[in-house]
Amino acid sequence: MKYVLVTGGVVSGLGKGVTASSVGVVLKACGLRVTSIKIDPYLNMDAGTMSPFEHGEVFVLDDGGEVDLDLGNYERFLDVTLTRDNNITTGKIYQSVLEKERKGNYLGKTVQVVPHITDAIKDWIESVAAIPVTSNQCHSLKLYDNYPFLSKTKPTQHSVRELRALGLTPHLLACRSAQPLLENTKEKLSQFCHVPLGNILNIHDVPNIWHIPLLLQSQNAHYAILKQLNCLSIATPPALEEWTKRAETFDNLTNSVRIAMVGKYVGLSDSYLSVVKALLHACIARSFKPIVDWIAASDLEDDSMKLTPEAHAKAWETLRNADCVLVPGGFGDRGVRGMLLAAKYARENNVPYLGICLGMQISVIEFARSVLGLERANSTEFDAQTPNPVVIFMPEGSRTHMGSTMRLGSRRTLFHYPDSITSKLYQNSESVDERHRHRYEVNPEVIDTLEDAGLKFVGRDESGQRMEILEIPSHPFYVGVQFHPEFKSRPGRPSALFLENMNRIHGLNFKRQNISMIIDMEIEIVVEIHRWVYARNVGQLESQRCRSVHSEMNDRGGIEGELSLSITNPIARMVVFETLE
Numbered sequence: 001m002k003y004v005l006v007t008g009g010v011v012s013g014l015g016k017g018v019t020a021s022s023v024g025v026v027l028k029a030c031g032l033r034v035t036s037i038k039i040d041p042y043l044n045m046d047a048g049t050m051s052p053f054e055h056g057e058v059f060v061l062d063d064g065g066e067v068d069l070d071l072g073n074y075e076r077f078l079d080v081t082l083t084r085d086n087n088i089t090t091g092k093i094y095q096s097v098l099e100k101e102r103k104g105n106y107l108g109k110t111v112q113v114v115p116h117i118t119d120a121i122k123d124w125i126e127s128v129a130a131i132p133v134t135s136n137q138c139h140s141l142k143l144y145d146n147y148p149f150l151s152k153t154k155p156t157q158h159s160v161r162e163l164r165a166l167g168l169t170p171h172l173l174a175c176r177s178a179q180p181l182l183e184n185t186k187e188k189l190s191q192f193c194h195v196p197l198g199n200i201l202n203i204h205d206v207p208n209i210w211h212i213p214l215l216l217q218s219q220n221a222h223y224a225i226l227k228q229l230n231c232l233s234i235a236t237p238p239a240l241e242e243w244t245k246r247a248e249t250f251d252n253l254t255n256s257v258r259i260a261m262v263g264k265y266v267g268l269s270d271s272y273l274s275v276v277k278a279l280l281h282a283c284i285a286r287s288f289k290p291i292v293d294w295i296a297a298s299d300l301e302d303d304s305m306k307l308t309p310e311a312h313a314k315a316w317e318t319l320r321n322a323d324c325v326l327v328p329g330g331f332g333d334r335g336v337r338g339m340l341l342a343a344k345y346a347r348e349n350n351v352p353y354l355g356i357c358l359g360m361q362i363s364v365i366e367f368a369r370s371v372l373g374l375e376r377a378n379s380t381e382f383d384a385q386t387p388n389p390v391v392i393f394m395p396e397g398s399r400t401h402m403g404s405t406m407r408l409g410s411r412r413t414l415f416h417y418p419d420s421i422t423s424k425l426y427q428n429s430e431s432v433d434e435r436h437r438h439r440y441e442v443n444p445e446v447i448d449t450l451e452d453a454g455l456k457f458v459g460r461d462e463s464g465q466r467m468e469i470l471e472i473p474s475h476p477f478y479v480g481v482q483f484h485p486e487f488k489s490r491p492g493r494p495s496a497l498f499l500e501n502m503n504r505i506h507g508l509n510f511k512r513q514n515i516s517m518i519i520d521m522e523i524e525i526v527v528e529i530h531r532w533v534y535a536r537n538v539g540q541l542e543s544q545r546c547r548s549v550h551s552e553m554n555d556r557g558g559i560e561g562e563l564s565l566s567i568t569n570p571i572a573r574m575v576v577f578e579t580l581e
Contacts (some may be wrong), residue, residue: 001129002229006174007163015212017070019203021077022212026222028078029213029238035204036074037128038067038087039121045091046084049403056270060437060487061086064409072274072487078211079490085128093120160193164374171228172199172221180204199224210247210491215238235301245351246284246491253289257505262342264330266294275328275356278489282498288505293318297335300342303432319345321495323505324352324477327359329437329484333382340366352477352504354497360470360480361391364442367455381440390450392443407436413459413468413483421456422469422479432459434483441482442467477504 004027006020017038024034044050047058048066059072065084074081097120101111160170173195175181181202190197201221206212216222217238226232251506259279265271276292283290299315319325325346328341340361343366346353355363361379368377370388376383379391398405414431415423426432444465447457453502459469459481472478481497489495 001126002231003125003129004225004229015176015203015209017073018077018209018212019176020070022216023174023221023225024074024078024308025213025243026216026238026240027215028238028242030222030226030235032235034078035080035129035131036071036078036082036086037125038070038074039062040068040087040089042089042093043094044089045095045403046087046089048406052271053268056268057273058437060408060434060435060484062410066408066437069270069273072277075130076277076490078120078186079492083128083131085131086332088121088124093117093124096120096124105465105568122213128359144505160195164194172201172224174201174203177202194409204436208247208250208512210243214247221473242492249287250284250289253284253287255288256291257283257288257324257502258291258293258322260295260319260325260342262295262297262300262319262325262339263328264297264332264335266296269294272328274307274484274486274489275326278486278495278498281489281491281494282502284491285494285499286502288502293322295319295338295342297338297342300338301335302337304338322351324354324501326501327355328361329357331358331381334517336362336382340369344370347472347475347478350476352501353475353479354477354501355480356484356486357482360482361440361442363374363470363480364390364450367450368446371453371455372449379440379485388446390443390446391440394441409435411436411483412462414462414464415459415469417458418458420456420469420473421471421477421500422458422481422497425496427496434481434485435487436483438482442470477501 004023006023020036024036028034046066047055047068050058052058056069057072058066059069060066061071061075061084062081063083065082065087067082067087071082071087074086075078094117097111097116102107105118147285160173163170170193173189173193175189181200181204186200186202187199189195189200196210197218201216203212203215206215217240222238223232224234226235255341261272261275263272269276279290279292295315295318298310299308299311300319301312304312305313319342325342327342337361343355343359343363345351347363347366347370353363355361365377365379368374368388374388374390376386377388377390378386380386380389380393381391393399394407410433412431412433415426415429417423418429419533422432423429427578442457447467451457454472454474455470456473457467457470460467466482468482470480477500479497485495485497489498
């Protein structure tokens with residue numbers, strides 16, 4: 001068993017999780033078996049009750065663990081499936097120790113931070129490290145807290161001095177910076193931090209995050225780590241061809257696609273980090289450069305038109321210019337009216353729409369109001385007294401406790417319509433397993449009425465009572481899902497729903513291009529016919545069709561300049577000869 005400990009400063013949003021994940025990618029590319037643990041100092045049991053504005057998104061694992069968003073980076077980069085135990089918090093450690101004390105496991109001893117809390121941390125790390133995630137010989141575990149951000153060398157020097165005062169000597173320094181570090185800066189860091197010059201790693205800004213493993217490889221980070229772990233004899237040269245291709249592909253993308261993200265927490269993009277990553281994975285697979293247009297749902301509402309008219313106008317302009325509309329998950333009634341308007345716009349204008357969790361519930365409410373005429377149709381989350389509750393609280397849900405009381409983790413969805421869009425794109429006519437995180441669900445009592453009106457619930461849980469997937473068959477792509485497909489998307493294996501969304505956008509754009517091309521070709525054909533007819537000095541046209549063309553071109557003013565004697569367009573030539581037969 002081998003361990004890599006990553007620690008450092010406390011500043012958020014500098015790419016620390018991506019860097020730690022990239023270290024794992026390079027080690028895995030050398031043939032090692034790699035897993036990750038995130039240690040958080042807060043007393044919360046997990047991230048489930050934290051505000052997205054303060055902490056970013058809550059990432060959900062297969063076992064229902066609500067964890068820090070960095071575990072999402074670990075899963076995506078390393079292509080592994082982690083558990084709730086891979087996220088250690090101070091709250092979890094203290095709870096485990098106190099539970100043992102209540103059971104009498106300490107045999108009457110005084111329970112203290114040392115040795116009981118420290119032993120609990122070590123035992124937890126060892127037990128999680130032993131869980132297999134891939135197959136090979138050497139097992140590397142990354143414990144990650146933070147990295148130093150480097151604008152000057154002094155903060156890094158102080159950070160290392162504090163670490164050494166605790167009896168820990170760093171073997172490598174990973175330094176974040178906007179630009180590549182100068183050689184004399186590295187030499188200074190090496191001298192004052194007592195770290196070999198070759199072990200000063202510079203993680204500077206790059207065009208996209210898939211360059212980070214390549215950046216580490218180019219600085220021989222893998223060699224330094226493998227040497228320290230005494231794993232050089234069992235490691236292979238890093239095989240990062242797939243990462244190289246992915247990074248270069250993204251850099252060279254030119255065709256863009258605009259995605260309108262209509263949500264509640266758009267002020268902090270990390271609130272929807274996994275959704276953005278899933279869009280990126282799907283776009284790369286279809287050679288699109290994603291442009292995510294963030295729309296605060298409240299800016300679409302009628303009240304916004306009076307209070308903030310500029311924001312209102314800009315939000316609607318952005319929505320109308322989008323190639324697709326995506327409404328992600330969330331809680332609370334703020335912005336709901338704006339989401340309803342976005343869903344209605346997409347439905348009525350045949351714009352591809354994907355509603356996730358709350359986004360699915362929004363599409364049900366909008367359909368009930370606009371199509372069924374139930375003006376007060378709503379979710380009991382937003383209006384407990386609604387006469388038409390189309391979305392209700394889960395019967396088994398707790399109304400007194402918030403933490404770990406939702407429907408969480410991987411659950412099975414059965415397809416009730418084998419010929420539906422989703423069953424085809426999942427390439428499975430029976431079922432699919434996806435991760436969930438919700439308290440509210442579609443009211444089963446209104447299903448028949450909604451389906452009779454054209455809203456089909458093509459996927460349901462194993463009981464048949466919980467609605468998991470909805471579609472509108474007459475729409476190019478209007479899909480809502482109760483689960484969160486973004487949590488299982490990977491760089492090389494995009495989520496099927498996000499990928500199909502891009503396929504539909506590509507199809508609609510292709511049709512628009514074809515229509516434009518056909519119009520241009522028809523104009524060219526008419527011009528060619530006119531030229532040919534004039535060049536042959538045809539006086540009496542026997543064909544009424546040619547006469548019509550001749551008359552139409554004369555009405556438009558004819559063609560100026562020298563007339564060609566040949567027909568260059570093969571379709572025009574075919575039309576002319578067929579016309580004169």
